[in-house]
Amino acid sequence: MTLPSFDAVIIGAGAAGLFCAGIAGQRGLRVLLLDHSAKVAEKIRISGGGRANFTNLDVGPGNFLSDNPHFCRGALARFTPKQFIALLQRDAIGFHEKHRGQLFCDRSAEDLIDLLLRECAAGSVTRWQPCAVHAVRTTGDAPARYLLATDRGEVRTRSVVVATGGLSIPKIGASDYGYRIARQFGLRLVEQRPALVPLTFDEQAWEPFAQLAGLSLPVDIATGEKKARTSFSEDLLFTHRGLSGPAVLQISGYWKPGTPIGIDLSPQVALLPTLQDAKLSTRRLLANVLGEHLPARLAAAWTGADPGWQRPANETADKALNALASSLHGWQLVPTGTEGYRKAEVTAGGVDTRDLSSQTMESRQPGLYFIGEVVDVTGWLGGYNFQWAWSSAYSCAQALTAP
Incomplete structure (x- = not known):
């Protein structure tokens, strides 16, 4: 039996994973997005009092914590708050500035989630939920570098994008899966700790x-x-x-x-x-x-x-x-x-940026990418972490290729 094959498999259907999948799909790539949870983007859903503080008007490297504070500069420049705001304006989603450049949806965070799902649909993204990934291994076969064992069977793919988030708020499904994948492939980790807590x-x-x-x-x-x-x-x-x-x-x-x-x-x-x-x-x-x-x-x-x-x-x-x-x-x-993580909004630390490309988010392991909160880039309170999700996802999506 021929196994399903994709140009990219994105693990994690949060902010970064959804946005990366939509952009990559609209570039013509065959994309599979999967998550062990039944619902997408729970962190978006509960953020900002249910209205999602989705970005900040004033974003720069100084608004982020990292062992390498300059790493985020490139991605933030490639996809800016202005560009994400344009997506909301295109879909007539109302938003307002609440405090010090913090932008919130006027009505509900659900409007933002729906936008991201529309982006995935426009890119013909295949989505499996709930669907856990049990193993990721290399195949040695070009162009399908990886074989993933999932709840719905094995899948071949050229690239794997890890967008699994951090350890914060375990009640909505947070896990250490992304860190385990990084360790499996010999990537370094910066010690994780609760932040915005x-x-x-x-x-x-x-x-x-x-x-x-x-x-x-x-x-x-x-x-x-x-x-x-x-x-x-x-x-x-x-x-x-x-x-x-x-x-x-x-x-x-x-x-x-x-x-x-x-x-x-x-x-x-x-x-x-x-x-x-x-x-x-x-x-x-x-x-x-x-x-x-x-x-x-x-x-x-x-x-x-x-x-x-x-x-x-x-x-x-x-x-x-x-x-x-x-x-x-x-x-x-x-x-x-x-x-602790029960009340922390985000997780500081994560995949060491020394092992990632600041241009593409690809790791030293070819075809393996890390985006969003799982990376050692942590924003201040005020929409910065969502902007990092959008910017890192965009950089990654633009770098993904088909055979």
Whole structure:
């Protein structure tokens, strides 16, 4: 019996896999797209509160984490946010800018998924789902370099594209399959870790702040020393176990276990002059004075930590006012860990870019490509990871060839 044969088999029907399949198919290649899950693009479906933060207007290598920070430059230049936006405009899919260049679908992430499926249909892409790949091996036969054993039988193909994503959010089917394929063919891996993830703290030490769960405020947050110091200005969210919100998700990619993070809880208002003025003009409690510039719950909890801060402003010692202002502007704390892959939006690390072509995404193993999150390129919060999916998928699709 003659085995099914394709020019390319793409493993993983997420953002990168779907986009790569559609482009390659429309170039005239015979493409098989398969995934072990029954549904496509679950990460798109749940992202951005169900509206998919699908790109950012301002994208560059500086918005990405990687052991090789320049690797992503070529792909990002070959397929830009403007080019992806044009696809939505072509299909009359409404979108809007929400915050700092972040673009979201007006109606639903389903509109974006439908667009990607239409792209695959336009390229006559064959899609098998659910269908797991049990083994990938080389054949030594040209032009069919690879033989894949799947739930639906064996398949021959010239090229294999791994678009399996990372370890984040296992409940929607995340797995380490892409990393296993890389190891099988002798490719190097950068250690994986949860990224864009909430940070946690010692339960006993966190007890005074657990009561603030649900409270959010704008902050400046930083970690690292000297040239390695990284900072963001975003919103912070208190949780029962620690800290979350955009500020913490952003800094989590740069935080190293055992090191502190620094937080300015009042980046827009210098608190010491405010407190000094209050000392000269009011008998109100310090908590009430701070409550004009900070959430009242935070002001009450913070001043409750020191008896010297639990008094009227005009009766508070200058030393205590200094200490109070300094503690709010320079909160230093050391996380004990993160919420892990269960809550992480993405996985940092992955297939080492030293073993990949920045032009084509092809690995040192001929005909084997890696795109999207499985690669050691991790974007900031704000649509950057989806743009990496589109850009790396496009570079790969343009490089795939037929016999």
